[in-house]
Amino acid sequence: MPIDEGTGKPYQHENYSAAAIKYLMSDVIEGHTCNQNYCFKASDIADFLEGRTSMGRSRLWRELIIGHLDADRADYLLRDSYHAGVAYGKYDLNRLLVSMSVGMDPETNSPAIAVDYGGIHSAEGLILARYMMFTQVYFQHTRRAYDHHVKGFLKSLLVAEKGDDSATFPPPTSRENIQEYLNWTDWKALGLLAAGKGGEDGRIIWNRNHHRDVFETKEIPDQIDLDLLDSVRAELGDDVVFVDPTEKSWYKLEQTEVRVLEHAGQESETIQKLSRLSDVAAKIRGINQRRVYVRAENKDKATEKVARMRKSKGRGLT
Amino acid sequence: MTPDFNIPWERYALIAELANRLGKRGTQFGKTMLQKLVYLLQEGFDIDLGYSFELYTYGPFCTQLLIDLDQVEALQGINVVPVVSGFGGYQIDPASMSESIREKGSSLLTKPEVVEALSELIKEFGDLLAVDLELRSTIVFVAHDHSRLGLELSLGDIARIVGEIKPKFSVSQIEVAIQELSDNGYIELAD
Numbered sequence: 221m222p223i224d225e226g227t228g229k230p231y232q233h234e235n236y237s238a239a240a241i242k243y244l245m246s247d248v249i250e251g252h253t254c255n256q257n258y259c260f261k262a263s264d265i266a267d268f269l270e271g272r273t274s275m276g277r278s279r280l281w282r283e284l285i286i287g288h289l290d291a292d293r294a295d296y297l298l299r300d301s302y303h304a305g306v307a308y309g310k311y312d313l314n315r316l317l318v319s320m321s322v323g324m325d326p327e328t329n330s331p332a333i334a335v336d337y338g339g340i341h342s343a344e345g346l347i348l349a350r351y352m353m354f355t356q357v358y359f360q361h362t363r364r365a366y367d368h369h370v371k372g373f374l375k376s377l378l379v380a381e382k383g384d385d386s387a388t389f390p391p392p393t394s395r396e397n398i399q400e401y402l403n404w405t406d407w408k409a410l411g412l413l414a415a416g417k418g419g420e421d422g423r424i425i426w427n428r429n430h431h432r433d434v435f436e437t438k439e440i441p442d443q444i445d446l447d448l449l450d451s452v453r454a455e456l457g458d459d460v461v462f463v464d465p466t467e468k469s470w471y472k473l474e475q476t477e478v479r480v481l482e483h484a485g486q487e488s489e490t491i492q493k494l495s496r497l498s499d500v501a502a503k504i505r506g507i508n509q510r511r512v513y514v515r516a517e518n519k520d521k522a523t524e525k526v527a528r529m530r531k532s533k534g535r536g537l538t
Numbered sequence: 539m540t541p542d543f544n545i546p547w548e549r550y551a552l553i554a555e556l557a558n559r560l561g562k563r564g565t566q567f568g569k570t571m572l573q574k575l576v577y578l579l580q581e582g583f584d585i586d587l588g589y590s591f592e593l594y595t596y597g598p599f600c601t602q603l604l605i606d607l608d609q610v611e612a613l614q615g616i617n618v619v620p621v622v623s624g625f626g627g628y629q630i631d632p633a634s635m636s637e638s639i640r641e642k643g644s645s646l647l648t649k650p651e652v653v654e655a656l657s658e659l660i661k662e663f664g665d666l667l668a669v670d671l672e673l674r675s676t677i678v679f680v681a682h683d684h685s686r687l688g689l690e691l692s693l694g695d696i697a698r699i700v701g702e703i704k705p706k707f708s709v710s711q712i713e714v715a716i717q718e719l720s721d722n723g724y725i726e727l728a729d
Contacts, residue, residue: 226686229590271592273680276702279593286592328595329706440612443635446545467605508609510545 222388231392236401238266239392244399280322283333288478289316289346297349300357308352311345319343323481325491334479334491343478344500351504359466361433361511368462368513369421369430376419377412431461431513434522439507448533452512455525459518464511477501549587549606551643552576554615554636555656561616561631565665568627569618572607573599574671578663581678582724583655591679593703597672598679615639627668662722673707673715676700681725690728693717 221230241249246262249255267275271282284291294313301309319339325332335343357363378387389404390397413422424430435452437445453460478494478501495502514522556575560567577598579585591598607630610616614635618628646652663671680699684691691699697712704712720727 227590228586273593273683273699273703276699279703325595327706328704330704332595440608443613443638446613449545467602506605506608508605508612 222391224391234269234271236392236398238269239398240402241269242266243395244402277330280331280333287333289320289333289335289343293350294346297346297353300353301349304357306353306357308356309349311349312342315339316342316346321481321484323479323484323489323491325479332479332491334481335494336484337480337482340480340494340498343480343494344498347478347501347504354468355439355507359468359507359509361436362430364464364466364511365430365433365513366425368464369425372421373413373418373425374409376422377409377417380417380419429516432516432519432522433464433511434514434519435512435526437510439509440505441508441510446510448529449510449512451533452526452529455529456512456514456522459514459522460512461515462513464513466507466509466511468507546588546606547639547643548646549589549603549643550610550613550615551640551647552579552587553607553610554632554639554643555647557616557630558632558636558640559656559660560664561629563664565667566621566627567630568621568668569604569607569630570596570627570668571671572630573597573603574668574675575659575663576600576603577675578671578678578724579655579659581682583659585652585655593676593679593683597676610639613639670715673700673704673712674719676704677712677716677719678724681719681727685726690726692728693720696725696727 221232223229224231224235242262249260249262249265264275264278268278268282269285271279271286275282283289294316297309297311298313301307316335316339319335319342321334321336322331323334324330375387378389379385381387390400392398392401412418413426416422416426418425434456435449437449441449449463453463479491480494480497481489482492483489553572556572557567560571560575565571573591574597576587576589577591577600580587580589580591581598589600589603591600593599607616607618611618611633614633615638616636617631617633619631621627621629640647647656663674666674677696677700680696680703681691693713693716696716697709700712700716701707701709716725716727719725
């Protein structure tokens with residue numbers, strides 16, 4: 221992705237969504253009959269997606285797109301579970317939806333999206349489903365290898381198309397750029413892959429000859445694991461093609477917690493943080509695993525070296 | 539080919555350093571305070587740590603920083619202890635491997651600009667309560683969010699926006715904090 225000069229960091233996918241709305245959908249949104257009473261501008265929706273501070277009190281509703289219980293994850297966990305043929309992402313969506321509410325947060329003196337007290341376990345269910353899907357599916361070692369190859373493949377296509385080694389997708393800063401970005405469809409990319417234009421990573425994807433994981437730390441590595449990682453990397457030298465950090469926080473304590481509405485409708489109605497009521501939410505910790513990958517043809521040699529190190533150092537090695 | 543491999547020891551070292559400096563003081567050094575101080579270090583003192591902050595309910599927040607915090611705790615660089623009294627939350631204290639982690643990330647901690655920024659940060663903000671840091675970091679976030687779009691806001695503009703986002707603060711509390719941040723050069727105000 222190109223660098224946003226304002227932040228000095230790469231643009232995120234939300235920036236492209238916001239630009240598509242702002243540059244390509246303003247007539248549909250602003251001219252729609254349902255919008256006559258509300259007068260929403262496309263730029264309001266773009267600001268909402270990007271979390272601009274100008275949206276003021278509407279920020280409340282942003283929880284629905286970036287919170288622990290946001291619509292995206294509520295959808296993708298069940299959808300991906302179904303299509304991957306696994307049960308890890310299943311949770312009780314209907315129970316969660318009927319538990320959603322809004323209450324006054326006494327700590328911020330402002331309204332907050334919350335789940336009713338009776339919906340605590342459905343909220344826990346979603347958090348656990350996400351944990352299971354990430355550890356069992358999204359962070360599976362072969363799937364992560366293909367993340368690396370797809371990234372390299374797309375980079376090769378951009379470099380070939382633009383004739384520039386530092387080529388990126390166009391920044392989401394104009395109608396022309398966002399249209400050019402949207403022209404990068406699956407059809408176009410797969411066509412170029414089939415035509416053999418995806419560079420080394422394209423050939424690896426085409427031949428399903430992905431890089432192999434020969435060493436991994438524990439999900440939450442300690443000092444000994446990280447020292448071992450350094451040793452393995454040094455021992456394998458140039459055979460290491462990439463080291464993959466799989467980092468994820470399942471439940472963000474304090475700052476972005478799920479709120480629970482207690483005693484709804486009564487004088488004592490209040491909002492409490494989920495981690496105060498749920499040991500599951502309070503104790504689930506993020507992972508920070510690292511894996512070392514080598515080319516498929518070097519796997520046996522590298523595995524042998526790692527095995528020798530396992531024997532001499534004695535822990536944490538696959 | 540150079541593998542894209544990095545353990546972010548510098549970021550881990552910064553967390554251990556802040557815990558070392560603030561963990562034993564009277565003010566509770568918890569997760570909220572850590573988030574706000576690191577945000578101010580990055581945005582107010584131009585020390586680029588690679589964190590991306592978003593504005594959440596309690597002010598600027600970065601998930602990656604929380605992941606790093608968990609990792610430093612796993613490495614025994616800090617202890618994160620729940621506080622059962624008062625406002626609750628957590629207390630972050632230095633732990634047995636603190637020195638070793640700070641040593642591994644010393645390339646950051648010994649840079650002259652970082653040494654100076656950390657001293658200033660702690661002098662200016664280290665004694666504030668988490669709630670005061672929440673207000674100040676939110677003000678900086680609002681001002682910088684607009685200035686990136688080429689918009690300079692007046693004191694009144696920022697006060698109105700922050701007041702909408704954080705109604706728990708009075709207008710006068712917000713205005714005093716804006717003026718203080720402007721006087722100390724953390725934000726620029728339009729006339």
